Amino acid sequence: xxxxxxxxxxxIIGGSFSGLSxxxxxxxxxxxxxxxxxxxxxxxxxxxGHGFLGMDGLxxxxxxIRGRSDVTAYPTVDLHETSVDAVEPDGDGFRLTTxxxxxxxxxxxxxxxxxxDTLPPIDGLDACWGKTAVHCPYCHGYELADRPTGVLMIGxxxxxxxxxxxDWTDRLTLFTNGHEVADDMRSELAxxxxxxxxxxxxxxxxxxxxxxAVVLAGGRRVPLDVLYLGSQSAPACPFAETLGCALEDGPFxxxxxxxxMFQTSVSGIYATGDLVRPMxxxxxxxxxxxxxxxxxxxxxxx
Ligand SMILES: Cc1cc2nc3c(=O)[nH]c(=O)nc-3n(C[C@H](O)[C@H](O)[C@H](O)COP(=O)(O)OP(=O)(O)OC[C@H]3O[C@@H](n4cnc5c(N)ncnc54)[C@H](O)[C@@H]3O)c2cc1C
Numbered sequence: 001x002x003x004x005x006x007x008x009x010x011x012i013i014g015g016s017f018s019g020l021s022x023x024x025x026x027x028x029x030x031x032x033x034x035x036x037x038x039x040x041x042x043x044x045x046x047x048x049g050h051g052f053l054g055m056d057g058l059x060x061x062x063x064x065i066r067g068r069s070d071v072t073a074y075p076t077v078d079l080h081e082t083s084v085d086a087v088e089p090d091g092d093g094f095r096l097t098t099x100x101x102x103x104x105x106x107x108x109x110x111x112x113x114x115x116x117d118t119l120p121p122i123d124g125l126d127a128c129w130g131k132t133a134v135h136c137p138y139c140h141g142y143e144l145a146d147r148p149t150g151v152l153m154i155g156x157x158x159x160x161x162x163x164x165x166x167d168w169t170d171r172l173t174l175f176t177n178g179h180e181v182a183d184d185m186r187s188e189l190a191x192x193x194x195x196x197x198x199x200x201x202x203x204x205x206x207x208x209x210x211x212x213a214v215v216l217a218g219g220r221r222v223p224l225d226v227l228y229l230g231s232q233s234a235p236a237c238p239f240a241e242t243l244g245c246a247l248e249d250g251p252f253x254x255x256x257x258x259x260x261m262f263q264t265s266v267s268g269i270y271a272t273g274d275l276v277r278p279m280x281x282x283x284x285x286x287x288x289x290x291x292x293x294x295x296x297x298x299x300x301x302x
Pocket of ligand 1: 014036038082115117273280
């Protein structure tokens with residue numbers, strides 16, 4: 001038997017920092033909101049999240065639980081702990097189908113599904129991701145400071161990252177992993193006592209996610225405690241693309257194009273959080289979500 005379709009003002013795909021912030025602003029405007037979330041936040045590989053005022057050092061799970069309880073205190077919010085498997089235009093709005101086969105319609109759609117990271121195919125790296133192989137010194141650098149630290153070169157941005165890290169450690173090595181580094185940059189890094197190790201990286205030696213060394217294809221072993229790298233990333237749900245929203249190239253993969261109010265190129269669809277910004281963190285995602293919620297609310301006024 002077909003399930004009953006429930007209608008809302010706004011449906012939000014992703015109930016984490018950006019999606020829950022959008023839901024909070026919409027709930028405070030007394031709008032009906034359906035939030036869908038399957039609990040796979042981007043920071044779930046780390047034991048602790050840092051930098052979010054009032055929640056510094058909490059686990060990602062605890063942060064999500066606190067955010068959810070703020071939002072579900074409002075009677076007009078329905079939180080569905082399930083995936084959205086399909087979204088299609090439906091009259092002036094959208095129709096969403098969940099993994100459980102339930103259908104929800106909404107006049108507006110906010111995409112807050114975050115990004116999925118793909119690491120370089122290097123043995124041992126996955127086990128360390130979010131622990132001692134990390135992307136952001138502002139998130140992890142304080143706890144991992146003053147240790148022998150490497151940067152795995154992914155592209156030009158890694159040259160900026162390795163110099164930035166001087167404020168966290170003076171034992172820095174750049175692993176070029178087959179990328180070119182211009183002579184003047186090599187001189188600049190040498191002047192800053194940053195060692196450069198050329199050649200492809202074969203593996204990361206680790207125990208329980210603690211980096212111990214980077215091993216080059218030629219067999220050389222460089223002992224280390226910490227490795228920074230940028231990951232390639234792509235939207236964690238396909239709906240921006242399938243609904244025809246414009247995308248743009250970011251430094252590490254595609255982002256959804258939005259205007260300053262987080263409106264995508266498709267009328268009625270907003271996108272927010274990591275989906276739309278190359279430099280990402282929880283605070284930026286929450287702020288983006290608040291703005292998307294406000295903009296979405298204003299678009300509902302007659
Ligand atoms: C390892 C690691 C550690 C990090 N540590 C920090 C830190 O310490 N401090 C910091 O400020 N930032 C940190 N970040 C960055 C931070 O995780 C992101 O900036 C932030 O999570 C982005 O929030 P978001 O709401 O845009 O997306 P996310 O938090 O990734 O949430 C997206 C949500 O959408 C849901 N979702 C996706 N697709 C669907 C679907 N089809 N149906 C239903 N639900 C769906 C997911 O389950 C997920 O819960 C870290 C990132 C990584 C990779």
